[in-house]
Amino acid sequence: MAIEDLFKIVKERFVAEQPAVPAAESDVEIPQDLLFKCPRCGAVVYNREFTAAMKVCPKCNYHARLTWQERLELTADKDSFQEFDADMRSLNPIGFPKYEDKIAKMQQQCDMNDAIKTGVCTIRGYRTVIGIMDSHFFMASMGSVVGEKIARAFEYATEHGLPVVIFTASGGARMQEGIISLMQMAKTSGAVKRHSDAGGLYISVMTDPTTGGVTASFASLGDVILAEPKVLIGFAGRRVIQDTIRQRLPDDFQSAEFQQECGFVDMIVERGMMRKRISNILKLHGFPKEAYRR
Amino acid sequence: MSNLTACERLELIRHKDRPTVNDYIPAMFTRFMEFHGDRLYGDDAAIIGGIGYLSDTPVTVLAQVKGRNLEENKRSNFAMPHPEGYRKALRLAKQAEKFHRPVICLVDTPGAFCGVEAEQRGQGEAIARNLYEFMTLKTPVISVVLGEGGSGGALAMAVCDELAMLENALYSVISPRGAASILWKDGTKEKEACEVLKITAEDLVSFGVCDKIIAEPTGGAHMSKEQTADNIYEYLVDAVFRLKKADTQQLLEQRYAKFRKIGMFTE
Numbered sequence: 001m002a003i004e005d006l007f008k009i010v011k012e013r014f015v016a017e018q019p020a021v022p023a024a025e026s027d028v029e030i031p032q033d034l035l036f037k038c039p040r041c042g043a044v045v046y047n048r049e050f051t052a053a054m055k056v057c058p059k060c061n062y063h064a065r066l067t068w069q070e071r072l073e074l075t076a077d078k079d080s081f082q083e084f085d086a087d088m089r090s091l092n093p094i095g096f097p098k099y100e101d102k103i104a105k106m107q108q109q110c111d112m113n114d115a116i117k118t119g120v121c122t123i124r125g126y127r128t129v130i131g132i133m134d135s136h137f138f139m140a141s142m143g144s145v146v147g148e149k150i151a152r153a154f155e156y157a158t159e160h161g162l163p164v165v166i167f168t169a170s171g172g173a174r175m176q177e178g179i180i181s182l183m184q185m186a187k188t189s190g191a192v193k194r195h196s197d198a199g200g201l202y203i204s205v206m207t208d209p210t211t212g213g214v215t216a217s218f219a220s221l222g223d224v225i226l227a228e229p230k231v232l233i234g235f236a237g238r239r240v241i242q243d244t245i246r247q248r249l250p251d252d253f254q255s256a257e258f259q260q261e262c263g264f265v266d267m268i269v270e271r272g273m274m275r276k277r278i279s280n281i282l283k284l285h286g287f288p289k290e291a292y293r294r
Numbered sequence: 295m296s297n298l299t300a301c302e303r304l305e306l307i308r309h310k311d312r313p314t315v316n317d318y319i320p321a322m323f324t325r326f327m328e329f330h331g332d333r334l335y336g337d338d339a340a341i342i343g344g345i346g347y348l349s350d351t352p353v354t355v356l357a358q359v360k361g362r363n364l365e366e367n368k369r370s371n372f373a374m375p376h377p378e379g380y381r382k383a384l385r386l387a388k389q390a391e392k393f394h395r396p397v398i399c400l401v402d403t404p405g406a407f408c409g410v411e412a413e414q415r416g417q418g419e420a421i422a423r424n425l426y427e428f429m430t431l432k433t434p435v436i437s438v439v440l441g442e443g444g445s446g447g448a449l450a451m452a453v454c455d456e457l458a459m460l461e462n463a464l465y466s467v468i469s470p471r472g473a474a475s476i477l478w479k480d481g482t483k484e485k486e487a488c489e490v491l492k493i494t495a496e497d498l499v500s501f502g503v504c505d506k507i508i509a510e511p512t513g514g515a516h517m518s519k520e521q522t523a524d525n526i527y528e529y530l531v532d533a534v535f536r537l538k539k540a541d542t543q544q545l546l547e548q549r550y551a552k553f554r555k556i557g558m559f560t561e
Contacts, residue, residue, distance in 0.1 A: 085561060093501070093558040094492040144557035151554060173445070173467050175476065178492050179503055182445060182467040183556040186453050189425035190550050197430065213467075215418030216406075216446045221426050235418035235446075236408035244408055254413060262414050 038062055040230060040251075054271045056229075063228035063271050065208050067110070068117045068134040071167055075275055076121035076130065077292035083119040085152060090114055090145045094178035102138070102176070110137040114145035115170070118153040120162065124279035125289040129157040131166040135209065139171035142214055146174075147184025150218060154191035154202075163201040163282055168219040172212020185217035192221045201285050203278060206233050206256065206265065220264065224281055226274070227256035227265045234259075300488040300497075303462040304470065307441040311516035313523070315342060315357035315400050315440070316366070321523035322530065323348055323355060331382060335415060338379030340371045340407070341451075343386040345395065349531050351538070354390035356383045356451055357400035360441065373442075374407035377420035380450050384424050391433045396534050399437040399451040404469060406447030421450040428453035429553075430546055434537035438508070438526060439463040439495075440515075455537050455549050458506040458529055459495040460522070462514055465503070466493040502556055506533075 036050040037043070041060035050057070054074065055064040066074070072081055089107075092099045107113055115137040121130050131153055133140040140146075150166070157164045173181040192202060204222030208231035215235050219225075227233060234254035242249055252258050259265045269277045283289070298306070306312070319326055319342070326346030331337040342357045358375065361367030383399075390397045406417050428435060435454040443452070443465030452465075459465060466473075474480055474487040498504035508525050515522040537545065 088559050088561040091558040091560060094490075094497075096490065144559045148557045148559060175468050175473055175491075177467075177558075179465060179467055179498060179501060180556060180558060182449055183503060183553055185422075185446060185449060186425050186429070186553040187556065189422060190429035190453075190553055193426045193429050194550065213446055216421035216450075217425055218422070220416075220419040220422040234413055235406070235421070236413065240408045241410060241413070245410060249410070253410070262416065264416050264419055 036064075038064075056271055060230065062230040063208060065135050065169065067136055068112060068132045071132045071134075071207075072117070072121075072130075074271065075132075075165075075167075075278070076123060077125065078294055080292065081119050081121040081130070083117060084156065085118065085149050086113070088113060088145050088149060090143055090177070092176075093144065093180045094176075096176040096178070099176045106137050110134060112137055114143070114149070115140040116146045116149050118149045120156070122290055122292050123165070123275060123282065125292040126279050126282040126287050127162060127290060128282060128287075129153050129162050129164045131164070133167060133169040133207075133214075135169040135171070138174065140169045140214075141171050141174035141181070142184050142188075142217075143174035143177040143181045144184065147181075147187050150188045151191040154188075154195045154200075158195045158198045158200050161200070163203065163285065163287060164195065165203045165205065165278055166218065166222075167205045167207050168210045168214055169207045170210060170212065170214035170219075172214060182213070185213050188218040189221060192218050196223070201282075203281060205269075205274070205278075206231060206259075208232055211235065211237065225264070225266050226269050226277065227259065227267075228271060228274070229256055229268050231256045233265070298462065300464065300491070300494050301485045303464060303494060304484075304488055306462045306514040307464065309514060309516050312360075312441060313515050313519040314360040314362055315402065316359065316362060317519050318400065318440070318523050318526065319346075319355065319357060321520065322527045323353070326355065329386060332378045332385055334381055335378045338371075338376050338382060339369045340373055340375040340403075341379035341383055343382055348396075348398070348527075348534060351534055352393075352395050353534065354386055354395045354397045355400070356386060356397065358403040358448075358451065360402050371407060373403045374405060375403065375447060376407050376409075376412050377415040377417050380406075380420040380424050383451055384427055387428065387431055387435075391431050394433055396434040396436065396538060397431070398530060398534075399435065399454065400440055401437055401443050401448045401451050402440040403444045403447045404442050405444035406450070421446045424450040425453050429550060432542050432546070434534065434540070434545065435549075436530065436533050436537065438530070439465050439504075444469060453549075453553070455545060455552070456505045456533055457503065458508050458526075458533070459498065459504050460508050460515060460526070461495060461510040463495060464493045465495075465498055466491050502552075
């Protein structure tokens with residue numbers, strides 16, 4: 001081993017062992033909803049300002065997670081959304097312990113029956129089938145309901161000659177549904193393929209975090225793949241990889257920017273521009289424009 | 295049929311003498327020729343691809359390679375493919391489609407490899423692309439899970455007209471160890487997780503995922519490699535014969551329907 005290599009190892013170790021910047025601690029109690037602390041850069045901002053900025057960190061431009069209601073509000077034209085399969089609920093296919101309880105709790109917390117809302121809406125006048133995954137619900141993991149709703153959304157779009165826009169976010173397949181959840185990857189990918197073979201357009205919009213079985217199925221299969229800045233996109237979990245290679249990974253590993261550089265994202269789009277970008281893509285593909293209200 | 299628990303089967307499929315595709319391919323196919331590379335990046339030794347004869351029918355074989363010793367395992371990365379492995383499989387599947395050869399996928403992997411380079415080269419995209427393309431591949435596709443069917447890494451070679459499993463093979467969305475560490479924050483509770491996950495061939499038949507269970511010799515596949523290979527061979531000859539007769543359009547409708555109907559929900 002050359003002597004330079006020795007230093008390199010020491011340097012690497014030094015870099016790897018440096019602790020993250022510690023959060024400022026204080027005895028003063030701060031109401032939980034007053035401040036937002038960015039999970040990426042650690043900046044602390046007033047929640048009011050953060051919300052007014054569409055939940056984008058003013059310091060590092062991290063595009064934080066939205067609820068489905070917030071996403072719909074930012075994306076669809078006023079009153080244009082008609083929901084599909086609103087009452088679809090998960091069962092417990094493999095008899096997983098306490099799965100029903102967990103689902104019930106999530107349903108109460110998130111005002112939705114499972115991790116995705118699907119339906120049809122207009123975006124600046126362009127009629128489109130839309131899917132919005134909400135990571136607040138069970139980390140938007142994909143089980144029977146997510147898979148079925150996506151497959152039906154694509155089939156509806158194919159039948160009606162409509163484009164599909166899906167805002168993806170997910171921790172991956174829903175382990176609690178066992179092999180059934182894995183099969184949803186095949187089911188959704190098959191539905192995308194049939195939509196594509198029929199000439200249908202599909203825009204995939206990757207939001208924080210798009211990982212695991214969702215990255216390895218419909219999220220990666222868009223004709224056009226957009227992503228929000230700084231969001232996490234990847235297949236394997238960061239910790240799993242770190243454990244394998246026993247090295248600290250760079251902060252931007254598996255970011256939207258990393259994925260664009262590696263060739264897996266067409267375009268990174270700021271939240272404030274997303275609606276316009278999507279509608280421009282729909283327009284270019286020749287879809288008709290309807291009157292709409294914002 | 296086997297009355298072993300999932301956990302006992304896990305031990306069986308990890309048995310050091312468990313036969314691998316390196317045993318099965320020479321036993322089942324004649325004049326097998328291996329084809330290398332994905333034409334995009336490289337050649338992944340975790341997946342063997344090639345052509346040969348099954349009885350007198352030309353077929354394309356795609357197989358995940360567990361090593362029989364450390365040397366072989368180092369070469370094949372313990373059967374954990376990189377994106378170029380899945381892309382090689384897709385390239386050869388497309389070739390098979392062009393020349394109307396049935397595709398036979400032999401699945402035996404702990405999962406797709408998790409690493410920096412695998413991410414850089416798009417592990418997620420590579421798996422997704424296989425699911426997407428295999429769903430409408432205009433030639434019969436038959437997958438056989440030989441040992442471990444590890445999550446998306448297995449599914450990328452298991453979008454098929456028929457899925458068969460060796461009697462003691464397991465097929466799961468997550469490794470039992472992974473499930474245990476998420477569920478109980480304790481990876482050593484692998485055995486408990488094994489039973490909870492419902493991953494045996496019988497379980498998968500009950501969910502409509504697995505179509506056929508192939509018997510292993512008493513004591514497991516390693517008790518007689520020849521007998522196990524014979525049993526798989528017999529199944530494959532029959533399946534290829536049946537599927538080759540089917541009209542292609544009908545075959546694809548049935549393939550989609552096979553996956554389309556899997557799910558449990560109320561509305």
